[in-house]
Amino acid sequence: MAQRNTWQRERVRDALADAQGFVSAQNLHATLRDENTGIGLATVYRALAGLAASGEADSLQSPEGEALYRACVSQVHHHHLICRSCGRTVEIEAKAVEQWAQQVASQNGFQGAEHVVDIFGLCAACAAQQDAAE
Incomplete structure (x- = not known):
């Protein structure tokens, strides 16, 4: 609706x-x-x-x-890299993830499988700040 x-x-x-x-x-x-x-x-x-x-x-x-x-930003299926510190987000394509998800679903008898993959870490700027503070 x-x-x-x-x-x-x-x-x-x-x-x-x-x-x-x-x-x-x-x-x-x-x-x-x-x-x-x-x-x-x-x-x-x-x-x-x-x-x-x-x-x-x-x-x-x-x-x-x-x-x-x-x-x-993107209207096609995508995944995200997200900084845990500043929230900076990068949209990524991940063909290996797509293939893996379909393979795992198929091996377990699933069809029409959907997935969400978001990777959290520190962007380069926040990692450099953290390293400088240590």
């Missing part, structure tokens, strides 16, 4: 596009609240879920289990 394009959904889409890296619904709501938009947290959650379902936003689960969102 398609979501209506309301001004609230458009404002959430714009705020997500302006955000750096992945953000939580709570953080996005705080930004919108600070801008006196009057958009409630439940509306932000609904809009983000709709954007993710339509492919307009990437969604992932942080290592802590929190749902995070980012305006989608």
